[in-house]
Amino acid sequence: MDRLKLHSGIKSRERKRLFIGLMFLSPWIFGFLVFQLYPIIMSLYYSFTEYNMFNPPQWIGLDNYNEMFRDDKMFSSLYNTVFMALFGFFPQLVYALVIALLLNQSVKGLSLYRTVYFLPTLVPAVAGSLLWIWLLNAQYGLVNQMLGAIGLPEPNWLMDENWTKPSLILMGFWGTGTITIMYLAALQEVPKMYYEAASIDGANKWHKFWHITLPAISPMTFFQLIMGLIGSFQYFSQGYVFADSSSQAIGGPGNSILFYAIYLFQNAFMYLKMGYASAMAWILFIIVLLLTLLIFKSSSKWVFYGGEK
Amino acid sequence: MNASILGRRLLTHLILILVGLMFLAPFAWLLLTTFKTEDEIFVIPVQWFPSEWIWDNYRNAVQMIPFIKYTWNTIVIALLSVAGVVILSPLVAYGFSRIDFKGRNVLFIIMLSTLMLPMQVTMIPLYVVFNKANLLNSNWPLVLSAWFGTGMAFNVFLIRQFFNGIPIELTESAKIDGASEFRIYSQIILPLAKPALLTIGLFTFLGAWGDFQGALIYLNDQETWTLSIGLKQFIRENSVAWGPLMAAATLFTVPIIILYFFVQKKFIEGITITGMK
Numbered sequence A: 001m002d003r004l005k006l007h008s009g010i011k012s013r014e015r016k017r018l019f020i021g022l023m024f025l026s027p028w029i030f031g032f033l034v035f036q037l038y039p040i041i042m043s044l045y046y047s048f049t050e051y052n053m054f055n056p057p058q059w060i061g062l063d064n065y066n067e068m069f070r071d072d073k074m075f076s077s078l079y080n081t082v083f084m085a086l087f088g089f090f091p092q093l094v095y096a097l098v099i100a101l102l103l104n105q106s107v108k109g110l111s112l113y114r115t116v117y118f119l120p121t122l123v124p125a126v127a128g129s130l131l132w133i134w135l136l137n138a139q140y141g142l143v144n145q146m147l148g149a150i151g152l153p154e155p156n157w158l159m160d161e162n163w164t165k166p167s168l169i170l171m172g173f174w175g176t177g178t179i180t181i182m183y184l185a186a187l188q189e190v191p192k193m194y195y196e197a198a199s200i201d202g203a204n205k206w207h208k209f210w211h212i213t214l215p216a217i218s219p220m221t222f223f224q225l226i227m228g229l230i231g232s233f234q235y236f237s238q239g240y241v242f243a244d245s246s247s248q249a250i251g252g253p254g255n256s257i258l259f260y261a262i263y264l265f266q267n268a269f270m271y272l273k274m275g276y277a278s279a280m281a282w283i284l285f286i287i288v289l290l291l292t293l294l295i296f297k298s299s300s301k302w303v304f305y306g307g308e309k
Numbered sequence B: 001m002n003a004s005i006l007g008r009r010l011l012t013h014l015i016l017i018l019v020g021l022m023f024l025a026p027f028a029w030l031l032l033t034t035f036k037t038e039d040e041i042f043v044i045p046v047q048w049f050p051s052e053w054i055w056d057n058y059r060n061a062v063q064m065i066p067f068i069k070y071t072w073n074t075i076v077i078a079l080l081s082v083a084g085v086v087i088l089s090p091l092v093a094y095g096f097s098r099i100d101f102k103g104r105n106v107l108f109i110i111m112l113s114t115l116m117l118p119m120q121v122t123m124i125p126l127y128v129v130f131n132k133a134n135l136l137n138s139n140w141p142l143v144l145s146a147w148f149g150t151g152m153a154f155n156v157f158l159i160r161q162f163f164n165g166i167p168i169e170l171t172e173s174a175k176i177d178g179a180s181e182f183r184i185y186s187q188i189i190l191p192l193a194k195p196a197l198l199t200i201g202l203f204t205f206l207g208a209w210g211d212f213q214g215a216l217i218y219l220n221d222q223e224t225w226t227l228s229i230g231l232k233q234f235i236r237e238n239s240v241a242w243g244p245l246m247a248a249a250t251l252f253t254v255p256i257i258i259l260y261f262f263v264q265k266k267f268i269e270g271i272t273i274t275g276m277k
Helices: A002-046 A063-070 A072-103 A110-122 A125-135 A142-149 A164-174 A177-188 A192-200 A205-216 A218-233 A237-245 A260-269 A274-302 B003-034 B056-064 B067-098 B104-116 B119-132 B140-148 B150-164 B169-176 B181-192 B194-210 B213-218 B227-234 B242-262 B264-275
Strands: none
Touching: A002 A274, A002 B067, A002 B104, A002 B119, A002 B140, A002 B150, A002 B181, A063 A274, A072 A110, A072 A164, A072 A177, A072 A218, A072 A260, A072 B003, A110 A177, A110 B003, A110 B242, A110 B264, A125 A164, A125 A237, A125 B003, A125 B194, A125 B227, A125 B242, A142 B003, A164 A237, A177 A218, A177 B264, A192 A205, A205 A218, A218 A274, A237 A260, A237 B213, A237 B227, A260 A274, A260 B119, A260 B213, A274 B104, A274 B119, B003 B056, B003 B242, B056 B067, B056 B227, B056 B242, B067 B104, B067 B140, B067 B150, B067 B181, B067 B194, B067 B227, B067 B242, B104 B150, B119 B140, B119 B213, B140 B150, B140 B194, B140 B213, B150 B194, B169 B181, B194 B242, B194 B264, B213 B227, B227 B242, B242 B264
């Protein structure tokens, strides 16, 4: 009898804890249901319809997805996006690591350097983009004036479709301060004794980097890869401002900076093809999921978590 | 110290300084442009310093477009976003960190996985909802998205990390004395969490201040524009008012930089916490 009572006492306490817990979680539960779950479901539904906001959605099955496969503009926007991830994000990641390694040589004036490298990341995306449009101005821009001064060719950065993506990548390097600071923090966590032990074994600088530093900071690289790739596939503001503000149509010269998220935005809010844009959004979602999954799966081979901490 | 170590140190500094200059040059160019006359802005070869320092670009920046109005709109959205975030996120974080109930871990994993959700997926249905609720061209879509959107998962995660670091013993005696969870939360835990709240408040402020895509979607009426979308008014069909535009971009950026110098340490800490698992 007593045991039964005790049991129900635990049960009711458990229920009370559940209730209190859910009360604390309620803002998130509300947010999740209204701002995530409902929109996810609706967006999947819209992706099978034709919907322009004025008339109710019309079920058209897989037509939107079929249309995507025939849409050259969609493919070029996907190409541009992948291009930015490969030739923008990856080199920027390496660059941030190199700077962090230099800063980690226990240099004097570390906090000053750190501030300088971090400052550009504080500039709002639109302000930074407009500044770079001015810097890259073919005639009067600082960049070309400098290039000209040392006898290098002066590309027409913003109007030549071969140079628009490099323009954005160049600007991207300016904004790598956040990654640098994160890498620096990770580097500072690597136990000194590893290096000392390796020195005794006669390892040279390169060995130490390859066999100690890189594995030790691999969790950070893992984090940066996931966040960076998710971010790359949603690349929007800078590309939009670059195209919009150098008096071009959206997409820039030859649609060379029409990125996936921009084309999706254009379909949704300019052409009011909400169904088509939703299908694009779902394909984006699937790409991001697959990429994340791929990185997670591969991580057991190259990400090493230290014993302690 | 032998010569080769000294040499390497010097080389390291040389590279760091060169890179530093490359990071700073755009800022210098921005600032110097804002003090030049139109003629000196368009001069070849480049002239770094204005021959006469003028303030006209700043006056024009504020007068050519409704700059004050846009600034006000931006401030209101940013402050409302911050207010909601610092009230709601720690509540949720407390539930995830300090109350042990069935299903908590499952919910936590669900929350973390929403971090992967691209905003493009939710953007269209949310637009439809806000449209039906007659809230387009108001602050609410942006503010509510800051409170309850993907950012919430990020903020909760950060605060939860912080709460997890607070020793259990600290709240044990209060619990034995029969204090309610909410009392423990509001009187013991929350006051300790000020640094973490400052961090998420800062990030939220930065995000709202510079937000472009959200503003582009929800604010069509010029009355409601923020600085991010208002700046394009300096760009005309055939010409760009570079002087005033750069001055406006400077005014848009300076508050953030001032803020940064006030809370630099919190900032760097917050960023490093984010990256550490």
